[in-house]
Every structure is written in C-alpha cells, then in structure tokens.
Amino acid sequence: MAKAGYHHGNLRQALVEAALKRIEEHGPTGFTLSEAAKDAGVTPAAVYRHFAGREDLIAECARQGFLIFGDVMEHAWSGGQPSALAAFGATGRAYLAFARKFPGHYVAMFESGIAVNRSPELAQAADRAERVILRATEALSRHIPEGRRPPASMVAAHIRAMSHGVVELYARAPGTQAPYAPEDLLESGIGIYLRGLGLLPPDG
Structure with missing residues (x-):
C-alpha cells in the first residue's frame, strides 16, 4: 500500500482499525505505533497528529468499544423482554456476544491496563455501559425483601465478574475445550447466584 501521509482521508479511524486488529492478534502490548501506521498505510510521523502515543491509541479503541x-x-x-429476569438474562448473553464479535475492543477495554478515567470521553462511555448493567440489577433487586437486599452495585459487580470469567476462560481463548457452551456456563452460574438471592425458585 502506498504511503498516504497527511492526505489520508480518515487517518484517525484508520489507525484505530489497524490497532484493533493488532490488539486482537498480538495483545495490547504486542505492537508499535510504527506497525499500526504501516497497517494504516501512513508514515509513522503522521500518527502523532492524532495520538500522543500507543496508550492514547488504545484508549480510543477502548472508548469506541x-x-x-x-x-x-x-x-x-x-x-x-417480558420481565426484568428475562431482560437480565439477555444482558448476560449480550456480554458474551460482544466479546466474541469485538475482541479487539474487548481487550482494549478490559485487559489493556488503560484506566477509564484517562480522559473524560472514555470515562463517559464506560459509565454509560456501567449504568445499563446497574439498571438491570436494580430492577431485579426490587423483588428481594429490603432487609435481605444486597447493594445493586455489588450484585452488578458479581455478575460482571462472572461474565468476564466465562469470556476469558471459555469464550475467547483459542483452542479452549470448554466442558459446556459458554452461554450455558454463564446462564447456569447466574441462575445459581440468583437462586441464592431468592430470585429464582429452588430446583426440582
């Protein structure tokens, strides 16, 4: 590909796309800005018109993610969805679907070490996604008697941790032989958790 230099039509987004591919294949520390520039078809010097360094580029990947x-x-x-419980289950499946469809974004968001408060724009995007999960948890928690109701933020943190664990162990790692489908693992794990909170009837 010929070097396009400063005349590239959308250099910033081309660099993001190049970085996402590199992140997916080599991890967030497995590439240089020069390599991303080469993939985007521009000179390394052109990168610095948009990003101060590799972490800034990864942070933009995370923001878009x-x-x-x-x-x-x-x-x-x-x-x-017909109920808060059904909608809650749908968010769990959506978490897995996102990790599979957007692996570069997922790694930039959760595994790159980039703090979400690195920029106001990144923090705002992360907060919006967080609030969706929290709203789902709050709606479900209303069915728990107030005296036994854990903080919704704690329940949300538990569910996020479970979802992330299933993604890391069984949904993204190449060649992983999962004992069960990741969707089934997550659904059953969430079911056990919700049953412990009294939100699902006992088995059998």
Whole structure:
C-alpha cells in the first residue's frame, strides 16, 4: 500500500482499525505505533497528529468499544423482554456476544491496563455501559425483601465478574475445550447466584 501521509482521508479511524486488529492478534502490548501506521498505510510521523502515543491509541479503541458495548447492552435490556429476569438474562448473553464479535475492543477495554478515567470521553462511555448493567440489577433487586437486599452495585459487580470469567476462560481463548457452551456456563452460574438471592425458585 502506498504511503498516504497527511492526505489520508480518515487517518484517525484508520489507525484505530489497524490497532484493533493488532490488539486482537498480538495483545495490547504486542505492537508499535510504527506497525499500526504501516497497517494504516501512513508514515509513522503522521500518527502523532492524532495520538500522543500507543496508550492514547488504545484508549480510543477502548472508548469506541464502550460506546458499542453500551448500545449492545441497552438493546438487550430494553429489547422487549417480558420481565426484568428475562431482560437480565439477555444482558448476560449480550456480554458474551460482544466479546466474541469485538475482541479487539474487548481487550482494549478490559485487559489493556488503560484506566477509564484517562480522559473524560472514555470515562463517559464506560459509565454509560456501567449504568445499563446497574439498571438491570436494580430492577431485579426490587423483588428481594429490603432487609435481605444486597447493594445493586455489588450484585452488578458479581455478575460482571462472572461474565468476564466465562469470556476469558471459555469464550475467547483459542483452542479452549470448554466442558459446556459458554452461554450455558454463564446462564447456569447466574441462575445459581440468583437462586441464592431468592430470585429464582429452588430446583426440582
């Protein structure tokens, strides 16, 4: 590909796309800005018109990922499910679907070490996605008697941790032989958790 230099039509987004591919294949520390520039078809010097360094580029990948993630979770939560419980389950499945479809974004968001408060724009995008999960948890928690109701933020943290664990162990790692489908693992794990809170009837 010929070097396009400063005349590249949308250099900033081309660099983001190049970085996402590199992140997916090599991890967030497995590439240089020069390599991303080469993939985008521009000179390394052109990168610095848009990003101060590799971490800034990864942070932009994360910001765009949180925007997509927020849309995906919002759609799952408010997509016409018949109950808060059904909608809650839909958000869990959406979490897995996002990790599979947007692996570069997922790694930039959750595994790159980039703090969400690195920039106001990144923090705002991350907060929006967080609030969708929290709303789903709050709606479900209303069915627990107040005296036995854990903080919704704690329940949300538990569910996020479980979802992330299933993604890391069984949904993204190449060649992983999962004992069960990741969707089934997550659904059963969430079911056990919700049953412990009294939100689902006992088995059998």
